[in-house]
Amino acid sequence: MIASGDVAPVSAAGADVIVVGAGMGGLVVAHDLARAGRDVVVVDAAEEVGGLLRRGTLAGVDIDLGAESFATRTDAVAALVADAGLPLELVAPRPQGAWLAVATDDGVRRARLPRRTVLGIPADPEADDVVAIIGADGAARARDERRVPVAADAEPSLYDLVAERLGVRVADRLVDTLCRSVYSRPAAEARLSQLHPGMWREFVARGSLLEAADAIATGQRAGAAVGGIAGGMWRLPTALAEAAASRGAQIRTGVAVHAVRADADALEVETVSGSLSARHVVIATGPAEAARLLAGAGASTRSPAAVRLVAAAIAHPALAAEPVGSGVIVDAALPTAAKALTHITAKWDWARAATPDGIHLVRLSARDAAAGTLATADEVAREVSILTGVEVAAADVVDLVVQEWTDAVVGAAAPDDLPAGIHLAGAAAAGTGLASVIPHARDLAARLDSALAASLPSSSLHTHPVS
Incomplete structure (x- = not known):
C-alpha cells in the first residue's frame, strides 16, 4: 500500500523492519523483504517516492531532475527490473x-572524451583522442609512468595517485x-579503490595505472557504459x-x-x-x-554536500548538429x-x-551549488554558448527548471559503530550510483531476512505468499 500522510498502525509486537527513506536503497530493501513475507513499513518525508530520482516537466516533457542514467558495469538495474x-x-x-571542455593557454578546447579510459585514466596516453586533450607533452609524461610502490593500507587520493604516476x-x-562531474567531488577527496574497486585491484596486481586501464577499458565510445529507462529514470x-x-x-x-532510538528492549x-x-x-x-538520525541513536556523524541542477528548453537550430554529442564535461580550470x-x-x-x-532539452550541473547560479535565461544562455560553441541568446531559452539537492553527496565512509538492529542503505552506505546501491540493498535485505528467521520461533514466522 502506498499512501501519503499518517503511518498505518503495525502489530503490537511492531514491524519486522522499518525503512526510513523511499529512495532506491530503501525501496529495494522493502521490496525484497516484503516478497519474503516480512512486515515492512517505509516512511519518507517527501511527498513522492524516489529520493534523488525525481521527475520534472520541461517544455511539456517529463524529464529527470536527478540521476538520468545508471552505470552498466554491473547488471544490478537489469537484474532488479x-x-x-x-x-x-x-x-x-x-x-x-560525450565531449570534454578544457582550459588551455589558447582558450577553450573541446574534444571528444577518449574511448579507452577508466575514470579518465588512459589505456594509451598517446592515442589521438587523449593527445587532443592533454597535448603531446602531457602524453609523453604519462607514457613515462612513475611506478612508485603503493601499500594497500596507505592509498593516496585518486588525484595524488594519478598526478604522481602519470x-x-x-x-x-x-x-x-570526470570525478567532479560524475561523483560531485574532486579527485583529491576520492580513492581509486572506492570509485572503481576492479581498477584498484588491477593496479595493485600490475603496479601500473596504464596497464590496469588497458586491462579494463573496453574501447567503447565515451558514455557507452551507461544505460537509461525509456521515459526517464524517475x-x-x-x-x-x-x-x-x-x-x-x-x-x-x-x-x-x-x-530513531535504540534501547535494550526495542x-x-x-x-x-x-x-x-x-x-x-x-x-x-x-x-x-x-x-x-544516527546521532540520536548513538552513532558517529558526517557532512554532506549539495547539488544544483538546471534544465532548460532551448530553441536554436544550431543545436540540431549536436556540437558536443550527448553532452560536455567541464575542466575545473575553465x-x-x-x-x-x-x-x-x-x-x-x-x-x-x-x-x-x-x-x-539540456541539463546543466552547477559547479557551486550554494552560489545560486544558472537561475536565469541569461546565465543559462551564456553557459550553453561557452560549452557548446553555439551562440545562444536568452530569448532562445523558452523554459527553465531549477532543482536543488541539499543532501545528495556522500563524503566520508559510512560509520561502523551502528547500534544493534540499525542498518544503513543507499548511497550513504554503498557509495554513489545504482550499480553500488542496488547490490548493497539486496544483500542487506537477504541478511535481514536470515536474521529474522533465526530470531523468531517457527510458529511466528510469516507465511505471506511470495509473488
Whole structure:
C-alpha cells in the first residue's frame, strides 16, 4: 500500500523492519523483504517516492531532475527490473558520445572524451583522442609512468595517485574533471579503490595505472557504459514502490521522522504521526539526514554536500548538429558556472521523440551549488554558448527548471559503530550510483531476512505468499 500522510498502525509486537527513506536503497530493501513475507513499513518525508530520482516537466516533457542514467558495469538495474517484474524498458544512449571542455593557454578546447579510459585514466596516453586533450607533452609524461610502490593500507587520493604516476595534465584535465562531474567531488577527496574497486585491484596486481586501464577499458565510445529507462529514470522507483506495495509493504510518503532510538528492549522510530517499533530499522536517507538520525541513536556523524541542477528548453537550430554529442564535461580550470552539460534530446531517443520540433532539452550541473547560479535565461544562455560553441541568446531559452539537492553527496565512509538492529542503505552506505546501491540493498535485505528467521520461533514466522 502506498499512501501519503499518517503511518498505518503495525502489530503490537511492531514491524519486522522499518525503512526510513523511499529512495532506491530503501525501496529495494522493502521490496525484497516484503516478497519474503516480512512486515515492512517505509516512511519518507517527501511527498513522492524516489529520493534523488525525481521527475520534472520541461517544455511539456517529463524529464529527470536527478540521476538520468545508471552505470552498466554491473547488471544490478537489469537484474532488479527482471526479478521484480517491473514494466520498464531499459535503453542505451544514442551513439555519438560525450565531449570534454578544457582550459588551455589558447582558450577553450573541446574534444571528444577518449574511448579507452577508466575514470579518465588512459589505456594509451598517446592515442589521438587523449593527445587532443592533454597535448603531446602531457602524453609523453604519462607514457613515462612513475611506478612508485603503493601499500594497500596507505592509498593516496585518486588525484595524488594519478598526478604522481602519470602527471598533472592527466590528473587535472581527465581524472579530476570526470570525478567532479560524475561523483560531485574532486579527485583529491576520492580513492581509486572506492570509485572503481576492479581498477584498484588491477593496479595493485600490475603496479601500473596504464596497464590496469588497458586491462579494463573496453574501447567503447565515451558514455557507452551507461544505460537509461525509456521515459526517464524517475520511473524506476515509482514502479518498484508499486511492486513492493503489491507484495505487502506499507509505504507512507509525507511522513517526517524526528528520531530513531535504540534501547535494550526495542528500536523506536518517532515520526510526525507517532512512534513505531521494529526489530530492525534501515536508514536509507541522504547522508546529512542519516547523520542526524544516527546521532540520536548513538552513532558517529558526517557532512554532506549539495547539488544544483538546471534544465532548460532551448530553441536554436544550431543545436540540431549536436556540437558536443550527448553532452560536455567541464575542466575545473575553465571559468564557468557549470561543471557539466547534458544534451538530453541528443542523448536519449525517447526524449527526442517526446520533445516538440525545434526544441532542444539540456541539463546543466552547477559547479557551486550554494552560489545560486544558472537561475536565469541569461546565465543559462551564456553557459550553453561557452560549452557548446553555439551562440545562444536568452530569448532562445523558452523554459527553465531549477532543482536543488541539499543532501545528495556522500563524503566520508559510512560509520561502523551502528547500534544493534540499525542498518544503513543507499548511497550513504554503498557509495554513489545504482550499480553500488542496488547490490548493497539486496544483500542487506537477504541478511535481514536470515536474521529474522533465526530470531523468531517457527510458529511466528510469516507465511505471506511470495509473488
